[in-house]
Amino acid sequence: MLGSVVHVVGARPNFVKAAPVVAALRAAGQPQSVVHTGQHYDERMSDIFFRELGLPEPDVDLGVGSGTHARQTAALLVALEDELSARSPALVTVYGDVNSTLAAALVAAKLGLPVAHVESGLRSFDMTMPEEVNRRLTDQLADLLFVTSPEAVGHLANEGVDPARVHFVGNPMIDTLMAHLPRFDPAAARATHGLPARYGVVTLHRPANVDDPAAATAAVRALRAAAEQLELVIPLHPRGRAALEAAGLAGAPGVRIVEPLGYLEFMGLLRGAAAVITDSGGVQEESTVLGVPCLTLRPNTERPVTVTHGTNRLVEPDSLVPALLKALDGGSAAAEGPPLWDGRSGERIARIMTEWLEHHV
């Protein structure tokens, strides 16, 4: 019998990426377990995703919670060392670029446990982003690197990663989107939030936009101006809530602030939106596939295929309104979707993992 796979997940985007991999391994009869670090813990940031995406209840929740980078990462390292030592899996699988991802990869490597990284090789080349640090270091520690878009293969080669470890499999986040597409109901989501036929969705949570009061003020000024053109609904991530509200988002005309939404409701809103304004990695990808014009409030993106093959445009606060007007005019039609974003990535990952386990256990 093959050794077991442990999936380490902790934050909202992890759950969306892990679901199709867990499902495909389950279908292949692979023994596996899910370790939740507890980095995200609110019902709306965590439990709702397990229910909606058919993820199994985590086998354990380490309850690590929030903190500064050092405190959170330290707590993750300590808790994961005990957990992974006890489980002693044949493969530890980590997802994306959050602190739980790097911590699990680091603990596994020190314990001599092989690591698979799903969503390897994305690079913003901006080391001020905590995620860029997490991505680069995780990729150095991984034995199996699963890549969502072709340019990532080159980034990994440039960093000295053995190409034999790298597998271009497409995007599991898009597997999740395709699996649940019939359940994304824009009319129902619009009715719930009392929105007109034409509306925009906004998500903002990157430290560069919400931690610094000056940046939050610039973002809010731009959003208030955008709301004069298009009514906006903002499911607000807990990280930015206080800063964005203090900067004048609360009570702004044409702006509806709501709690973070479950996956199905959020994707229903996104599917029906005239445009989305975001700094999320996942939303850049999802809007690409849904053909929703996406304005990314960031100076760079680690997901350039969403610009070359999708509807995404990078904007600054000052260029948001002109870009929005252009998008609403139909100025950013979708091109052909990125290669292998076809709903089969989980299956590809599962096949490669099980073959790898046959040869390494």
Ligand code: UD1
């Ligand atoms: C994390 C990831 C980021 C990812 C985002 C997805 C890192 C370094 N960052 O950012 O890459 O895009 O998740 O959403 O790992 N909080 C709650 N409830 C929760 C979780 C968090 O209120 O369930 C609040 C706490 O005040 C916490 C803050 O949000 O301090 C930030 O949470 P944290 O997980 O540290 O980082 P995120 O900003 O969520």
Ligand code: UDP
């Ligand atoms: N999402 C959701 N509800 C929300 C906001 C986001 O279900 O209110 C989903 C959406 O699918 C998104 C994913 O959560 O792609 C990850 O979101 P987030 O922006 O938090 O993380 P990032 O992709 O930036 O790391």
